[in-house]
Amino acid sequence: MTSGDRLAGGSGAAEGSGPARESGVLAELRAILGRVTGREQAAVIAPGTALFGDDVGLDSLTGTLLLVEVQHRFGVDVAAEDLNLDCLATLATLAAFIGERLPARDAR
Amino acid sequence: MIKCVVWDIDNTLLAGTYLESGAQLPGPDPELLGVLRELDHRGIVNALASKNPPAAAEYVATVTGVPFAAAECGWGRKSDAVRRIIDDLGLGADAVAFVDDDLLERAEVAAALPEVLVLLPEDAVDAPSWPEFSPAVITAEGRRRGEMYAQRRRRQEEARAFGGSRDDFLRHAGTQVLIARAGLDDLPRLHELSVRTHQFNSAGAPVGEDELASLHGSAGHRLVAARLRDRFGDDGIVGGALIDRGEANDSGVPPDAGAARSWTVSLLMMSCRALGRGVLDALLAALCQQAVADGAAELRIPCLVTERNVPLRLALTAAGFRAGAQPQPGEPASFARPLTGSLPGLPDWATVADRP
Numbered sequence: 094m095t096s097g098d099r100l101a102g103g104s105g106a107a108e109g110s111g112p113a114r115e116s117g118v119l120a121e122l123r124a125i126l127g128r129v130t131g132r133e134q135a136a137v138i139a140p141g142t143a144l145f146g147d148d149v150g151l152d153s154l155t156g157t158l159l160l161v162e163v164q165h166r167f168g169v170d171v172a173a174e175d176l177n178l179d180c181l182a183t184l185a186t187l188a189a190f191i192g193e194r195l196p197a198r199d200a201r
Numbered sequence: 202m203i204k205c206v207v208w209d210i211d212n213t214l215l216a217g218t219y220l221e222s223g224a225q226l227p228g229p230d231p232e233l234l235g236v237l238r239e240l241d242h243r244g245i246v247n248a249l250a251s252k253n254p255p256a257a258a259e260y261v262a263t264v265t266g267v268p269f270a271a272a273e274c275g276w277g278r279k280s281d282a283v284r285r286i287i288d289d290l291g292l293g294a295d296a297v298a299f300v301d302d303d304l305l306e307r308a309e310v311a312a313a314l315p316e317v318l319v320l321l322p323e324d325a326v327d328a329p330s331w332p333e334f335s336p337a338v339i340t341a342e343g344r345r346r347g348e349m350y351a352q353r354r355r356r357q358e359e360a361r362a363f364g365g366s367r368d369d370f371l372r373h374a375g376t377q378v379l380i381a382r383a384g385l386d387d388l389p390r391l392h393e394l395s396v397r398t399h400q401f402n403s404a405g406a407p408v409g410e411d412e413l414a415s416l417h418g419s420a421g422h423r424l425v426a427a428r429l430r431d432r433f434g435d436d437g438i439v440g441g442a443l444i445d446r447g448e449a450n451d452s453g454v455p456p457d458a459g460a461a462r463s464w465t466v467s468l469l470m471m472s473c474r475a476l477g478r479g480v481l482d483a484l485l486a487a488l489c490q491q492a493v494a495d496g497a498a499e500l501r502i503p504c505l506v507t508e509r510n511v512p513l514r515l516a517l518t519a520a521g522f523r524a525g526a527q528p529q530p531g532e533p534a535s536f537a538r539p540l541t542g543s544l545p546g547l548p549d550w551a552t553v554a555d556r557p
Contacts, residue, residue, distance in 0.1 A: 131366055131367070132366070145518060145519040145521075151515070152482060152515070152516065153476075153481060153482075153512040153513065153515045153519065154512070156512070156515035156516075156518075156519065157304075157308045157511060157512050158308060160305070160511065161308045161309050164305055165309075170305070172304065172305075172514075173508065176506045176524075176528075176534070177514075177524040177534065178514055178515065178518050179523075181515075181518060
């Protein structure tokens, strides 16, 4: 993802129908995961991949960076809205958690 | 040596929020006001970085009566604001500390400017007693801390040039984490850590040396200290854990052979200076191993759920701990994991030594 894509704001991820929006979120999350973990394979994982498993290898430092990027990109403060961090189980659960919170914000 | 402290305003220097307060503007935080004055007195420069209109900076300067060398108010990234202050004042990033109550702001600045010392407001209350904030005080400990900061700078420079993954760099740096039962000599440092750690502290309450000594002498409890060193330097004890072995009592009577026992970690803590060096992951893996060796079936780590200890909750989640129901505000969440199946692996740079 280029910086130009990020500046384009909500286009792609935040528009369109539910499934299209969710796949946009997935694609952006893969790019973010690749950046924060420094692992190229994290950018091509399947939705069911465990974020704390060997493929992504999220830990306390990279996890914090992920939450920061998610807040900047999607405006969702995961740490405040999911105190137990259950939504960080897999790529799919995190994408769904973010997807559920996007429409309300876009409807304003 | 820190030459400039960049302060957040809302809920940091002010005991409340500037914009939300309407006619009733909040006053300065009394403890931090003392820190501001003390730093100014020592010739350490104060500056502001706030997501507020510029009037907020003028208000803070007025109510504190302390001069600010720079003020960056706006809604951009805090790391950009800190970078502009560094450039304006002609400082090195390693001479700057940043204080903010907001986890995400701290993480954003820490990621963009790794040389900047990133602190919670609670950390800043202690800061005037730290050697890096005390130009005139040269104690043995101060000289040691000064040397530790020089080591940190050399380590960061090499890490930037290294290029590989974080784990590869930890291996390359000869990182060693030694996890062992704490000795009596270790208790003052464990007490200090219980007071000073906030971002990586499960209980949020200090433990006195007397209480540590009594736990040290109790068969039903165990104290663990984690030491960290690499070829850049020796950081000494940077983490610790207080464990209740789940015995019914301290009389030496073994519990029922059939009863499943849990280890409960009443306090898990790590210095924020050891962040990113694999200590917490190693400590959690070692605690799982030692609990299994002691015959426990489950490891419990009650953990207060606050915004400031998100990194600790992430480390617990990564090590396979799950919290039960959403806890009541102010109550700890009961993070726990069974000690069956695949346990978190001990990193190859960690050593577990068990005293007899």
